[in-house]
Amino acid sequence: MFQQHYPSINHNYQFELNKDFNFSAAHYIPSDDAGKCMRTHGHTYFVNLTIGGDVLDHNGFLVNFSELKKLVHDQFDHHLLNELPQFKxxxxxxxxxxxxxxxxxxTSLNERANQPQCLQVYVRExxxxxxxxRPKELNHE
Incomplete structure (x- = not known):
């Protein structure tokens, strides 16, 4: 994966975690005005998650990096996104x-005792x- 600089988000959390990963998937946009995107095609999506928080867990982690990758990568990699329940x-x-x-x-972070927050999801198609x-309901400043 190439090094990428992502737009930053202002917040006052003590810790900011960023996790990069990618997955390969196909999709189509089921609309007559979507142009070529109406046909099934694939991408290697590059994703960056920005997580913030003030409290670390018993391992000294805000969140384990591998948990974040597994949460998304294992759900989407090598799938036709249109067929997944998340996109029903x-x-x-x-x-x-x-x-x-x-x-x-x-949803996964809400189950953690240290209550980290997902501040930003960056998806490169x-x-x-x-x-x-970026969620609107959170005020990070």
């Missing part, structure tokens, strides 16, 4: 993929196109 009744655009990843990660999802 949703078009798996890059924006929706980023939002869905946020929801999956934050192609070398020239990416989406950032």
């Amino acid at each position: 009744d949703k078009s798996p655009s890059t924006e929706i993929v980023a939002q869905t990843i946020y929801e999956m990660v934050q 192609t070398p020239t196109s990416y989406v950032i999802f």
Whole structure:
């Protein structure tokens, strides 16, 4: 994976964790006005998760890096996204993929005693196109 600098988010947490990983998947956008994206095609998605928090767990982790990768990679890698339950009744655009990843990660983080927060999900679909999802309901400053 190449080194990437991601747009940062302002927050006042003591710890900020960033995890990079990728997965390969196919999708299509089921709409007549989606152009070529209406046809099934694949991408190697590059993802960065930004997690913030003030309290570390018993291992000294905000979150174990491997848990974050497993949470998303194992669900999406080498799948047709349109067929996954996470995208039932949703078009798996890059924006929706980023939002869905946020929801999956934050749901998992909510179960942790140290209560870290997912601050940002960055999803790169192609070398020239990416989406950032940030939840509105959190005030990080």
